[in-house]
Amino acid sequence: MAENLYTVGDYLLDRLAELGVTEVFGVPGDYQLEFLDHILAHPTLRWVGGANELNAGYAADGYGRLRGMAALVTTFGVGELNALLAADTVGHATLMWGKSLVDESSPNYLGIYAGAASEDSVREAIEEAPVLVTAGVLFTDMVSGFFSQRIDPARTIDIGANQSTVAGQVYAPLDMAAALDAVTAILTERGITSPALPPLPARISADPPAPDVALTQEALWDRLSEALTPGNVVLADQGTSFYGMAGHRLASGVTFIGQPLWGSIGYTLPAALGAGLADRDRRTVLLIGDGAAQLTIQELGTFGREGLSPVVVVVNNDGYTVERAIHGVTAEYNDITGWRWTELPAALGVPDALAFRVSTYGELDDALTRAAATPDRMVFIEVMLGRMDIPPLLTELAQSASDANSS
Numbered sequence: 583m584a585e586n587l588y589t590v591g592d593y594l595l596d597r598l599a600e601l602g603v604t605e606v607f608g609v610p611g612d613y614q615l616e617f618l619d620h621i622l623a624h625p626t627l628r629w630v631g632g633a634n635e636l637n638a639g640y641a642a643d644g645y646g647r648l649r650g651m652a653a654l655v656t657t658f659g660v661g662e663l664n665a666l667l668a669a670d671t672v673g674h675a676t677l678m679w680g681k682s683l684v685d686e687s688s689p690n691y692l693g694i695y696a697g698a699a700s701e702d703s704v705r706e707a708i709e710e711a712p713v714l715v716t717a718g719v720l721f722t723d724m725v726s727g728f729f730s731q732r733i734d735p736a737r738t739i740d741i742g743a744n745q746s747t748v749a750g751q752v753y754a755p756l757d758m759a760a761a762l763d764a765v766t767a768i769l770t771e772r773g774i775t776s777p778a779l780p781p782l783p784a785r786i787s788a789d790p791p792a793p794d795v796a797l798t799q800e801a802l803w804d805r806l807s808e809a810l811t812p813g814n815v816v817l818a819d820q821g822t823s824f825y826g827m828a829g830h831r832l833a834s835g836v837t838f839i840g841q842p843l844w845g846s847i848g849y850t851l852p853a854a855l856g857a858g859l860a861d862r863d864r865r866t867v868l869l870i871g872d873g874a875a876q877l878t879i880q881e882l883g884t885f886g887r888e889g890l891s892p893v894v895v896v897v898n899n900d901g902y903t904v905e906r907a908i909h910g911v912t913a914e915y916n917d918i919t920g921w922r923w924t925e926l927p928a929a930l931g932v933p934d935a936l937a938f939r940v941s942t943y944g945e946l947d948d949a950l951t952r953a954a955a956t957p958d959r960m961v962f963i964e965v966m967l968g969r970m971d972i973p974p975l976l977t978e979l980a981q982s983a984s985d986a987n988s989s
Contacts, residue, residue, distance in 0.1 A: 591617050598653050599626045605859050607642040608655030609635050617655065627653075630859060630888065633880035637852035640878065644817065644853030647839055648860035672769065675704055677725045678828050680718075682816075682838035686831045694828050697727030699978035701829070709733065715765055717741045717758065724842045728982035739765065793944025799826055799971045801943055806869070806895070809950045810836050815857045815866045817850035821904045822967075823869035823897055825976035837864075848877030855881055858890040865957060866892040873902045873918050879926060886932035891960050893953045896923050899967045907972050907980035923964040935960035 632638030646652035745754030812835030927935035
């Protein structure tokens, strides 16, 4: 009789399957091994074991960002918005953590708003707008240039999940979809237009560096943004990778995933695993610093076991450049142990990976060309950059962080 018993665990698994989950991430533990038997016996769910709980959690997060839901087992220890933005006369920007949620190929896309750290044209367009509509906006330290935003509530329609505020007047209960529909209808019926929009500043140099020129942050992110194609899922780890790519306009159909809220370095490597499993038809492109990668590199082998073929770019700038930018340029606590990065894929179980170590523009160009021509294999690229070569957006934020720490 016990063999036919339908348990609470069985019910949970069936509901997850009904909601579109096909993989369950986790790490075996003494107190949930029998539950794992139920996962293995389930007709549509598949177990994906992680190297540790941290990585399994990040993998589930990356999976959920594409599927809308994910499942994690460990032991304890956007349609209405697009309709609004489709109006030909409405300029729009995003916060850093909203990058790629709107079509950045649109002529009305302004860029990233980050308070005082924004491009001047973006900041002027947002802060001087006669009427500003904000949807799901939450200003935190890193996405606002350490709370340097200048938003006038009297000229703002702030749309939240369950309520909206118009010039200080709260309307609730009112869900976000209904509020966005209402704003869209008003714009359409009254023919309201944005002021003349400033052009998005050019990010990619007109003339690329000569092949034998040493790589810089600017050249790296220019070339990488050019290499992206519709369908790519880009995961940029917190650090020079995230802030280097944040200001670049992405092609339509590219998804961008970062973690500027908590700033958990190392997150994107296992998150790329989850994203790859969530949609195997889209190639993931992982951008991560050497210090961050040392936290979660164990999961690299799981990519091979699962038959995934991401492009992995490890920025080797010899330590924690973000921290050096904030404080302690030469302090030894910002140093890390040097690793033989290009040997790691084979050591961790991906012997057929293509591995490159590049230090010039030409070498980077060759590696990315090979990556595009080899979609069925992992391509691992170690990029050599200077310790204090820092993207402009990160320079601005690091100065704000330094000032905040000193006050």
